[in-house]
Amino acid sequence: xxxxxxxxxxxxxxxxxxxxxxxxxxxxxxxxxxxxxxxxxxxxxxxxxxxxxxxxxxxxxxxxxxxxxxxxxxxxxxxxxxxxxxxxxxxxxxxxxxxxxxxxxxxxxxxxxxxxxxxxxxxxxxxxxxxxxxxxxxxxxxxxxxxxxxxxxxxxxxxxxxxxxxxxxxxxxxxxxxxxxxxxxxxxxxxxxxxxxxxxxxxxxxxxxxxxxxxxxxxxxxxxxxxxxxxxxxxxxxxxxxxxxxxxxxxxxxxxxxxxxxxxxxxxxxxxxxxx
Amino acid sequence: xxxxxxxxxxxxxxxxxxxxxxxxxxxxxxxxxxxxxxxxxxxxxxxxxxxxxxxxxxxxxxxxxxxxxxxxxxxxxxxxxxxxxxxxxxxxxxxxxxxxxxxxxxxxxxxxxxxxxxxxxxxxxxxxxxxxxxxxxxxxxxxxxxxxxxxxxxxxxxxxxxxxxxxxxxxxxxxxxxxxxxxxxxxxxxxxxxxxxxxxxxxxxxxxxxxxxxxxxxxxxxxxxxxxxxxxxxxxxxxxxxxxxxxxxxxxxxxxxxxxxxxxxxxxxxxxxxxxxxxxxxxxxxxxxxxxxxxxxxxxxxxxxxxxxxxxxxxxxxxxxxxxxxxxxxxxxxxxxxxxxxxxxxxxxxxxxxxxxxxxxxxxxxxxxxxxxxx
Numbered sequence: 118x119x120x121x122x123x124x125x126x127x128x129x130x131x132x133x134x135x136x137x138x139x140x141x142x143x144x145x146x147x148x149x150x151x152x153x154x155x156x157x158x159x160x161x162x163x164x165x166x167x168x169x170x171x172x173x174x175x176x177x178x179x180x181x182x183x184x185x186x187x188x189x190x191x192x193x194x195x196x197x198x199x200x201x202x203x204x205x206x207x208x209x210x211x212x213x214x215x216x217x218x219x220x221x222x223x224x225x226x227x228x229x230x231x232x233x234x235x236x237x238x239x240x241x242x243x244x245x246x247x248x249x250x251x252x253x254x255x256x257x258x259x260x261x262x263x264x265x266x267x268x269x270x271x272x273x274x275x276x277x278x279x280x281x282x283x284x285x286x287x288x289x290x291x292x293x294x295x296x297x298x299x300x301x302x303x304x305x306x307x308x309x310x311x312x313x314x315x316x317x318x319x320x321x322x323x324x325x326x327x328x329x330x331x332x333x334x335x336x337x338x339x340x341x342x343x344x345x346x347x348x349x350x351x352x353x354x355x356x357x358x359x360x361x362x363x364x365x366x367x368x369x370x371x372x373x374x375x376x377x378x379x380x381x382x383x384x385x386x387x388x389x390x391x392x393x
Numbered sequence: 394x395x396x397x398x399x400x401x402x403x404x405x406x407x408x409x410x411x412x413x414x415x416x417x418x419x420x421x422x423x424x425x426x427x428x429x430x431x432x433x434x435x436x437x438x439x440x441x442x443x444x445x446x447x448x449x450x451x452x453x454x455x456x457x458x459x460x461x462x463x464x465x466x467x468x469x470x471x472x473x474x475x476x477x478x479x480x481x482x483x484x485x486x487x488x489x490x491x492x493x494x495x496x497x498x499x500x501x502x503x504x505x506x507x508x509x510x511x512x513x514x515x516x517x518x519x520x521x522x523x524x525x526x527x528x529x530x531x532x533x534x535x536x537x538x539x540x541x542x543x544x545x546x547x548x549x550x551x552x553x554x555x556x557x558x559x560x561x562x563x564x565x566x567x568x569x570x571x572x573x574x575x576x577x578x579x580x581x582x583x584x585x586x587x588x589x590x591x592x593x594x595x596x597x598x599x600x601x602x603x604x605x606x607x608x609x610x611x612x613x614x615x616x617x618x619x620x621x622x623x624x625x626x627x628x629x630x631x632x633x634x635x636x637x638x639x640x641x642x643x644x645x646x647x648x649x650x651x652x653x654x655x656x657x658x659x660x661x662x663x664x665x666x667x668x669x670x671x672x673x674x675x676x677x678x679x680x681x682x683x684x685x686x687x688x689x690x691x692x693x694x695x696x697x698x699x700x701x702x703x704x705x706x707x708x709x710x711x712x713x714x715x716x717x718x719x720x721x722x723x724x725x726x727x728x729x730x731x732x733x734x735x736x737x738x739x740x741x742x743x744x745x746x747x748x749x750x751x752x753x754x755x756x757x758x759x760x761x762x763x764x765x766x767x768x
Contacts, residue, residue, distance in 0.1 A: 186587075276673075277673065277746060334511065337606040337607045344503070344606065346495075346499075347499070348499065348502060353506055354606070377621070383609060
């Protein structure tokens with residue numbers, strides 16, 4: 118399936134091979150995805166504070182809607198189109214957004230009431246416990262991260278809206294699974310202690326450092342999609358790829374460090390046992 | 394006036410898989426049919442191309458040709474005798490234009506990037522010569538400024554379009570053309586192939602669009618060292634009279650447009666075989682013939698009523714065949730700009746996801762030869 122396309126309109130951002138223009142381009146599939154995300158967020162906000170928390174902290178609402186906005190900005194024109202077919206650096210930023218920021222913000226934004234409601238559904242909780250089991254989640258996140266940056270896969274998938282959508286969806290899904298264990302209170306994991314969490318974050322995200330280094334030091338462009346794309350400005354394909362590596366190392370790594378720092382200080386603050 | 398991308402129907406070399414890394418070594422035969430097919434489309438016999446000896450990633454030219462002899466003005470306004478100035482050096486010759494939004498800058502940027510990393514001794518033995526096919530807009534200063542983005546050592550040449558086309562004729566490349574479309578946009582058609590001449594002045598290799606930096610890095614040192622291995626036995630491939638065209642891993646059979654007098658639309662048919670990777674036909678253009686060309690599917694209801702649906706793309710799986718035929722999937726040409734006569738060649742530009750834009754000269758045929766009609 119190459120996707121629903123009407124009069125040259127792509128339903129999802131994919132490499133076009135045409136010269137880049139700053140002419141706005143609609144991507145109906147992206148709008149639908151963002152609308153669904155907004156609807157889910159709005160419905161979840163309806164649950165409000167839970168029995169155990171009479172008031173909802175303000176940042177939950179901010180996080181929830183920030184996730185929706187970030188999802189939109191990441192997937193829609195111009196970032197979506199640039200990342201899909203023109204600039205590896207934007208593609209790298211999209212990865213960080215979809216796999217790290219959007220899922221974690223979305224999960225942090227879920228109100229307590231919704232979590233309590235979820236906890237009252239044991240079958241669902243059992244399913245989630247299996248799907249988000251830390252080792253499994255870490256493995257899935259790493260595998261998706263590594264494979265989704267293989268040149269042959271990127272070059273193949275970015276060529277069609279369906280492929281591009283699959284890549285974006287895999288990033289988002291793997292991110293949700295990975296960050297679930299850290300951001301979601303359900304299912305409760307009393308043995309997932311701070312020290313394990315720190316190791317989990319480090320081990321689950323360390324691959325991005327190697328991918329970033331690879332993009333930074335490669336002699337020649339890795340991805341045909343971006344090497345053979347109509348150029349934008351005077352930036353060379355290799356410079357763009359180095360920027361992509363830079364995004365991974367200079368944005369991705371600090372992001373991971375911030376998360377680890379938060380886990381650490383939370384651990385210190387609560388006096389939790391380091392190993393559960 | 395805005396410039397738009399337009400490849401000459403006979404010379405579109407943008408046929409290599411765009412999105413597959415290191416595709417040239419894997420798909421060496423991909424490049425072989427291009428020049429042959431393109432030239433036959435123009436009514437000339439193409440130079441023979443061999444499938445390669447496994448040594449180079451570019452397409453090797455079996456029937457070696459000497460460097461063309463010409464003198465044009467360089468960007469300093471001085472006469473530049475191509476054969477004399479590039480004597481003894483590996484020479485990459487490319488016909489393009491500075492307003493080109495994609496193929497030209499990508500080709501030159503990739504060559505420039507690789508030259509920067511090449512051994513300086515090898516680098517000194519390579520000349521890159523760019524000849525503009527858009528002399529009206531490409532002044533010497535414009536060419537110089539543009540080439541400096543890639544490598545200040547690149548030579549830019551300028552002459553009248555007739556002069557440039559005479560050079561291309563020596564190389565049996567199709568002539569370039571500059572036209573203005575209905576929207577007032579300038580369309581420049583040109584060959585999209587970089588021609589590589591060895592130090593002895595023989596045209597050895599062709600590099601179509603899709604050639605990657607890694608491919609240049611592999612081939613240029615070999616070219617400089619002149620390490621030619623004997624080509625295999627007559628493995629030449631040629632297009633045959635326009636009825637069958639090989640363009641890379643794609644084979645086009647019987648591309649035709651049945652001519653129906655007095656209709657507002659025409660259909661186009663062809664059979665496309667793909668011996669490469671999975672691909673998709675994304676669209677078709679008929680420059681100079683129809684304003685719009687759409688992919689259509691045709692099906693019949695239980696009552697036998699034919700219905701046509703517009704398709705966004707058609708899959709062309711690896712090893713598969715796509716039949717654009719009467720009563721089934723086909724190309725619909727609307728907004729006819731002229732009515733071709735049977736026997737005419739009608740340029741169709743097929744746009745593939747991986748293979749890029751492929752120009753195929755379709756035959757205008759009487760309706761009965763098409764086994765059906767739109768009526």
